[in-house]
Amino acid sequence: xxxxxxxxxxxxxxxxxxxxxxxxxxxxxxxxxxxxxxxxxxxxxxxxxxxxxxxxxxxxxxxxxxxxxxxxxxxxxxxxxxxxxxxxxxxxxxxxxxxxxxxxxxxxxxxxxxxxxxxxxxxxxxxxxxxxxxxxxxxxxxxxxxxxxxxxxxxxxxxxxxxxxxxxxxxxxxxxxxxxxxxxxxxxxxxxxxxxxxxxxxxxxxxxxxxxxxxxxxxxxxxxxxxxxxxxxxxxxxxxxxxxxxxxxxxxxxxxxxxxxxxxxxxxxxxxxxxxxxxxxxxxxxxxxxxxxxxxxxxxxxxxxxxxxxxxxxxxxxxxxxxxxxxxxxxxxxxxxxxxxxxxxxxxxxxxxxxxxxxxxxxxxxxxxxxxxxxxxxxxxxxxxxxxxxxxxxxxxxxxxxxxxxxxxxxxxxxxxxxxxxxxxxxxxxxxxxxxxxxxxxxxxxxxxxxxxxxxxxxxxxxxxxxxxxxxxxxxxxxxxxxxxxxxxxxxxxxxxxxxxxxxxxxxxxxxxxxxxxxxxxxxxxxxxxxxxxxxxxxxxxxxxxxxxxxxxxxxxxxxxxxxxxxxxxxxxxxxxxxxxxxxxxxxxxxxxxxxxxxxxxxxxxxxxxxxxxxxxxxxxxxxxxxxxxxxxxxxxxxxxxxxxxxxxxxxxxxxxxxxxxxxxxxxxxxxxxxxxxxxxxxxxxxxxxxxxxxxxxxxxxxxxxxxxxxxxxxxxxxxxxxxxxxxxxxxxxxxxxxxxxxxxxxxxxxxxxxxxxxxxxxxxxxxxxxxxxxxxxxxxxxxxxxxxxxxxxxxxxxxxxxxxxxxxxxxxxxxxxxxxxxxxxxxxxxxxxxxxxxxxxxxxxxxxxxxxxxxxxxxxxxxxxxxxxx
Numbered sequence: 001x002x003x004x005x006x007x008x009x010x011x012x013x014x015x016x017x018x019x020x021x022x023x024x025x026x027x028x029x030x031x032x033x034x035x036x037x038x039x040x041x042x043x044x045x046x047x048x049x050x051x052x053x054x055x056x057x058x059x060x061x062x063x064x065x066x067x068x069x070x071x072x073x074x075x076x077x078x079x080x081x082x083x084x085x086x087x088x089x090x091x092x093x094x095x096x097x098x099x100x101x102x103x104x105x106x107x108x109x110x111x112x113x114x115x116x117x118x119x120x121x122x123x124x125x126x127x128x129x130x131x132x133x134x135x136x137x138x139x140x141x142x143x144x145x146x147x148x149x150x151x152x153x154x155x156x157x158x159x160x161x162x163x164x165x166x167x168x169x170x171x172x173x174x175x176x177x178x179x180x181x182x183x184x185x186x187x188x189x190x191x192x193x194x195x196x197x198x199x200x201x202x203x204x205x206x207x208x209x210x211x212x213x214x215x216x217x218x219x220x221x222x223x224x225x226x227x228x229x230x231x232x233x234x235x236x237x238x239x240x241x242x243x244x245x246x247x248x249x250x251x252x253x254x255x256x257x258x259x260x261x262x263x264x265x266x267x268x269x270x271x272x273x274x275x276x277x278x279x280x281x282x283x284x285x286x287x288x289x290x291x292x293x294x295x296x297x298x299x300x301x302x303x304x305x306x307x308x309x310x311x312x313x314x315x316x317x318x319x320x321x322x323x324x325x326x327x328x329x330x331x332x333x334x335x336x337x338x339x340x341x342x343x344x345x346x347x348x349x350x351x352x353x354x355x356x357x358x359x360x361x362x363x364x365x366x367x368x369x370x371x372x373x374x375x376x377x378x379x380x381x382x383x384x385x386x387x388x389x390x391x392x393x394x395x396x397x398x399x400x401x402x403x404x405x406x407x408x409x410x411x412x413x414x415x416x417x418x419x420x421x422x423x424x425x426x427x428x429x430x431x432x433x434x435x436x437x438x439x440x441x442x443x444x445x446x447x448x449x450x451x452x453x454x455x456x457x458x459x460x461x462x463x464x465x466x467x468x469x470x471x472x473x474x475x476x477x478x479x480x481x482x483x484x485x486x487x488x489x490x491x492x493x494x495x496x497x498x499x500x501x502x503x504x505x506x507x508x509x510x511x512x513x514x515x516x517x518x519x520x521x522x523x524x525x526x527x528x529x530x531x532x533x534x535x536x537x538x539x540x541x542x543x544x545x546x547x548x549x550x551x552x553x554x555x556x557x558x559x560x561x562x563x564x565x566x567x568x569x570x571x572x573x574x575x576x577x578x579x580x581x582x583x584x585x586x587x588x589x590x591x592x593x594x595x596x597x598x599x600x601x602x603x604x605x606x607x608x609x610x611x612x613x614x615x616x617x618x619x620x621x622x623x624x625x626x627x628x629x630x631x632x633x634x635x636x637x638x639x640x641x642x643x644x645x646x647x648x649x650x651x652x653x654x655x656x657x658x659x660x661x662x663x664x665x666x667x668x669x670x671x672x673x674x675x676x677x678x679x680x681x682x683x684x685x686x687x688x689x690x691x692x693x694x695x696x697x698x699x700x701x702x703x704x705x706x707x708x709x710x711x712x713x714x715x716x717x718x719x720x721x722x723x724x725x726x727x728x729x730x731x732x733x734x735x736x737x738x739x740x741x742x743x744x745x746x747x748x749x750x751x752x753x754x755x756x757x758x759x760x761x762x763x764x765x766x767x768x769x770x771x772x773x774x775x776x777x778x779x780x781x782x783x784x785x786x787x788x789x790x791x792x793x794x795x796x797x798x799x800x801x802x803x804x805x806x807x808x809x810x811x812x813x814x815x816x817x818x819x820x821x822x823x824x825x826x827x828x829x830x831x832x833x834x835x836x837x838x839x840x841x842x843x844x845x846x847x848x849x850x851x852x853x854x855x856x857x858x859x860x861x862x863x864x865x866x867x868x869x870x871x
Contacts, residue, residue, distance in 0.1 A: 192223030496723030
């Protein structure tokens with residue numbers, strides 16, 4: 001039955017069985033202790049229109065209904081209560097995609113109801129070890145040459161400190177100082193004479209005295225000592241092999257004046273990172289069959305007469321082709337695009353990429369005019385501008401009219417190559433805005449760097465920003481969400497998978513970290529988008545303030561975030577008339593068991609996911625007085641039959657003498673069910689045994705008003721890898737599980753890097769029956785296959801990249817009738833020369849697995865990317 005509470009209700013403290021929160025106790029839900037403080041007034045669920053887009057609930061009349069009318073009151077929230085949008089959408093929303101104003105916000109009471117056996121063979125080991133032995137001389141060559149040069153900037157201190165020259169560099173040279181042509185030198189081309197710290201007590205520009213906090217900084221161009229303010233810029237210097245070094249403001253100005261304006265430079269980018277390419281696959285053609293093991297080479301693995309790839313690279317001249325984006329070591333006009341991990345200048349825009357009209361041939365224009373680019377975008381340029389953030393990462397920018405709003409559409413291209421999802425940021429333009437949102441470029445670079453430490457962006461994950469972003473210190477981060485029912489018309493989107501970044505206000509960080517689903521739905525209610533908008537608005541007011549009195553205080557550590565509400569992927573809560581369905585996916589059994597084991601024996605609370613099949617959803621709105629109120633957001637002009645909930649709580653605080661079988665209530669944007677201790681034990685047992693369980697709510701003597709809360713196990717339709725296709729033959733990877741790989745080692749050759757980023761399991765057999773040792777064997781076999789693939793293609797990385805084959809796929813099958821592999825790129829098999837190189841290395845590795853009686857088929861696909869070697 002329904003239970004309505006007021007702020008003065010004496011039973012408030014017993015809702016969750018008297019659980020209190022002690023911040024000094026063990027940070028787990030079992031030990032959470034905090035008295036349930038004053039609650040906001042509980043109102044009857046009531047249909048009504050809210051006229052203000054801000055969703056204020058001040059017009060809702062507080063009531064204290066009788067318990068006999070509670071059933072009708074609660075379920076009335078599922079009725080057709082609509083709020084007309086202030087502005088009708090331009091086009092009618094399709095059933096699958098919704099536009100602005102296509103959702104309805106309904107005010108609800110704050111408290112209503114509601115791997116395999118054999119060890120590797122010596123042959124396999126010899127193949128891989130032979131390739132690895134060829135790497136060792138290269139490592140020595142690189143450490144003798146390239147590594148020393150790269151550290152020359154820092155090492156110059158020790159080298160020049162013992163110089164007999166006077167520390168005043170200008171007095172030792174001709175009147176023009178370091179720019180003296182008599183010495184045959186140019187500023188920045190050779191390491192300067194280093195001024196010893198002991199002879200520089202003050203800054204050589206402003207004269208400020210150095211102290212413990214005022215540190216000394218050497219200019220890498222002239223060698224003098226300056227304070228931080230007088231040497232806060234960087235410049236690429238020749239004696240540092242083109243790397244950026246700290247220089248003083250005087251040298252920086254001189255270097256800028258000396259550098260002639262660069263025109264357009266022709267460079268080559270592989271097809272995988274070309275702009276405006278909408279599909280990664282070519283037309284599907286018959287794929288070369290698996291290479292059977294009978295095709296093993298009669299002799300041992302062939303070795304190229306030129307020696308190892310690394311040794312050959314060291315013996316080649318260091319010149320670079322004007323059409324190439326990088327060279328092995330050199331830097332200059334032909335290598336600037338790939339020499340730095342960040343090409344965003346301190347002032348101005350990054351280089352811009354334009355096509356020459358020939359496939360694969362592009363020009364890079366440095367220091368583009370921002371005014372001209374803005375005019376070009378505003379004139380209706382059909383294709384996005386492509387900025388080069390580094391040789392592996394592009395940013396595409398376009399002005400779009402999205403749901404009657406003028407927005408910047410900024411997307412990445414190249415994140416997939418490092419195991420990250422592509423990112424889309426829709427940013428509403430400011431009135432008369434005439435400058436690019438350049439801070440977004442810097443954030444993309446940060447996301448790119450984060451992947452090398454295994455930090456990836458996921459649905460409802462948060463990425464934090466610096467102290468000031470897009471002109472405000474209140475812009476604290478991005479909340480990343482998947483597009484579901486929103487319209488995507490007119491947006492230049494990257495290849496799947498990708499996520500949209502929503503700008504988060506600093507006051508909303510608490511909920512973005514602790515319970516992001518609540519913030520996502522609240523944004524949808526604020527901007528009349530179901531379930532949430534895909535665009536961001538700068539300088540807006542926060543949607544949440546101080547945490548205040550919320551049930552989440554019992555479930556989340558808001559101070560240190562040591563524990564939070566557990567989430568089970570795929571779990572949904574559906575509220576219907578007289579029935580509530582809690583659907584547990586069978587694939588989430590392990591996560592559910594973790595939540596059960598960590599939970600308090602009297603309380604079971606689990607967060608739910610957004611239910612795409614529901615036509616409405618509960619949301620939580622914080623009023624101006626800090627109290628939390630329950631509302632519902634729904635699809636406009638669509639009857640509400642199923643309402644989603646953000647979480648559920650089972651509490652064993654109900655006493656058997658109360659005369660109730662169980663009680664159910666809507667709490668904020670979730671569902672709370674009070675049951676007896678005996679019922680809680682039965683519920684937990686049913687969950688552990690993967691059995692369905694039904695809780696009947698209501699009074700013992702009123703069977704006609706009883707409601708059901710059904711806990712059901714369902715076979716969830718897997719929605720992972722939506723829109724992802726195989727580079728081998730264009731096969732759809734949707735609903736196929738995969739694992740991202742973050743390698744510690746890289747395979748480099750000719751200025752290129754090959755990286756293993758992901759493995760798809762097309763057929764895995766019955767994994768639960770396998771032991772831990774067999775799973776470990778599978779993992780080791782997969783790693784050996786990936787390593788052999790990379791080593792076999794190392795000599796060909798440059799040619800593969802130039803031919804547009806930057807994304808490679810390797811499908812390996814262990815089946816009863818056939819064992820072998822197939823490799824391809826752009827929907828076609830690799831040319832014969834590359835397949836022959838793979839045959840001699842991969843076949844022994846695959847053969848090392850051996851065969852066992854009763855082995856089940858096993859098919860997996862490994863994804864590799866070829867990248868530029870940037871610093």
